[in-house]
Amino acid sequence: MIPVYIVTGFIGSGKSTFINEQLQYRKKLGGTACISAEEGSISLIKEALQLSPDALSAITTNQPGSYNPIADEIATYINKAKPKEVWIEWNGMLSFHQLESLLYSDKLRHMLQIEKVFYICTDQFVVSILPGLGNDVLSQLYSADCIITETDIHYALLRTYNSDAKIVTMPTPEKIAQLCHNSTWGLIPNLLVIGITAYILLVTAFRHDIPYSIHQCFAIVTGLIIEAIPFLLLGTIGSTIIRYFVPQRVLLKLLGNHSWKSYGAAMVSGLALPVCDCAIIPLFKALTDRGVPLSVALLFTLASPIINPITILSTWYAFPDDPMVSIWRITIGLGVALLVALSFRIMPPPISIMKAKTAQNFSYEEIVLEASKSKHLNKRRLLVHMEKEFSQLLFYFSIAACVLSVVQVYGKPWLINAGITLPDVWAIPILLLLAFFFSICSTSDAIIGKSLSTLFPMSSVMGFLILGPMLDIKNVYILKQYMPTSFILRLGITILVISYIAALGYQFFLG
Structure with a gap:
């Protein structure tokens, strides 16, 4: 399965710039495929498969596994490019579930796997435009794993739309690269494994120097x-x-x-x-x-x-x-x-x-x-x-x-x-x-x-x-x-x- 990174947001929010920065930082242009559903003022540095917004808007979400000609177009492009990862720039006015219906179609669901969804927004958009938009735009915000903003002034407001997403302010390309590779089960279970491993190593090396009460605490916590x-x-x-x-x-x-x-x-x-x-x-x-x-x-x-x-x-x-x-x-x-x-x-x-x-x-x-x-x-x-x-x-x-x-x-x-x-x-x-x-x-x-x-x-x-x-x-x-x-x-x-x-x-x- 090829990992897919999706970048969503209203037109003019900086999606193309965001993808370009990531492609430059990750230095994986040769193994990356780009798909764009929006024509912005800035072009992607990697030639992308350009999808028609009009054709995409006709996608229905009732039968995600049904035949779709756009899915055939993407499958042909993927088979030809043979990428190690895919970046999708999604149209700011289309429902996120139309994209899901496309990626979970019969042609693509065994090829592609959604890894991360990034939503990019400006402060002005959050205050003046977002409240008046419909459910199609909200679906993008609701489905995001990470929300990227200019400042943290509207953190609480964004949290009411999506309480689970990670909200970051003007992250560096290095920070985004780290977010792209978060482990499946999150930080907490990993910390537990690290803690147990560290304790075992310490006990093995210094078992006679560690107080018995420390062993008791660890045994109680573990149990x-x-x-x-x-x-x-x-x-x-x-x-x-x-x-x-x-x-x-x-x-x-x-x-x-x-x-x-x-x-x-x-x-x-x-x-x-x-x-x-x-x-x-x-x-x-x-x-x-x-x-x-x-x-x-x-x-x-x-x-x-x-x-x-x-x-x-x-x-x-x-x-x-x-x-x-x-x-x-x-x-x-x-x-x-x-x-x-x-x-x-x-x-x-x-x-x-x-x-x-x-x-x-x-x-x-x-x-x-x-x-x-x-x-x-x-x-x-x-x-x-x-x-x-x-x-x-x-x-x-x-x-x-x-x-x-x-x-x-x-x-x-x-x-x-x-x-x-x-x-x-x-x-x-x-x-x-x-x-x-x-x-x-x-x-x-x-x-x-x-x-x-x-x-x-x-x-x-x-x-x-x-x-x-x-x-x-x-x-x-x-x-x-x-x-x-x-x-x-x-x-x-x-x-x-x-x-x-x-x-x-x-x-x-x-x-």
Whole structure:
């Protein structure tokens, strides 16, 4: 498969200059093929196959694998040039999915593989032109792996269109070359492999000089990560499948009003939706935008990660000697979620506040899913989404595991030697804060909770297991892309207070 690098952006953004700089820096003119779908003021230094924009605009996205004469033209050009890589300059007014339909056609899908998509834009374009353009232009921005801008002044605005892309400002050709060769599974897994390898080398060379406590920390971190990876993978796979294959109309039918039927459906939907807490937030905003009552959408968002089958399985796995922990986590967690949701039903936020932010890419996301019904398009999208989400979750879990190992190896002996015991009224808020800052995925947080149970009372651990799926740093960051700060503050304080009361109740009645 020949790697394909795609450069998109509005006319005049500098696509040709960008490609020329890369070709000069990489010094691969002889092994490079260029395809252009736009005639700009600057020509490519490598003679390109020029495609007709009028012919390209006639491409439909309904049957990506069907016959296309332009695909035949590209296949003939590729077979003749025999390149090691291909650069495509895509027309700024054509849908990105027309290009995908072309590259995934019968003629090309076994020859070419999309490696990176770059979107180039100017500050003036972002402010004055982009908001008025249609979904065809937005599709290019939404599909980009990397967004290149003049300055970082519009970083937040661009992030609302594409929350996953890497945004860089006036990068050097060397930086772009590095971006072109990012590994498939991202930086975090590679860092883990490097860390493990470095530790093994150090132990081999200096095993008698390394303190035993360092070995303990490494063993705890490694064990926690190995235990959690299956649940992280299950949660990632499940959430990706739900995101791409479950129609929203099914959810709207169940959650469309304030009836107890809707509240009941919101509480138990997580049993059929193996979605982790961070993956559910975009769906929450989509539901509210489409008429689902705020309190019902909130209940769905808060309850689903707790009643998620993978979360239940990981909790049972972490506490095999006490299966009631899983039952009480579900029961208390659903109760907290319901109380939080009802508080927004009884005292709803002002409509003006709720409309302070608009999700500018939701209407387009529906088009993405509709245009991606081909098994070839879905396969690529599923793999890319899974890779990004798994890397992100593994990053947060690894940090939490490292902090916990230090606390367990150094903090626990210190507390014991000092004779310090924390009462529940103090232990509970400490673990609630740890749940927020650890930001562990709900499908694997029980493994950390089990380790914490040797340091803290079970009531505080229960608070940790309840609050974590509802509120943490990564959830706040994702939610901030869609909702105003005042809403997030109220939601966070409400969850914190009710979770604290619930953990105290657990200690009073069951401790």
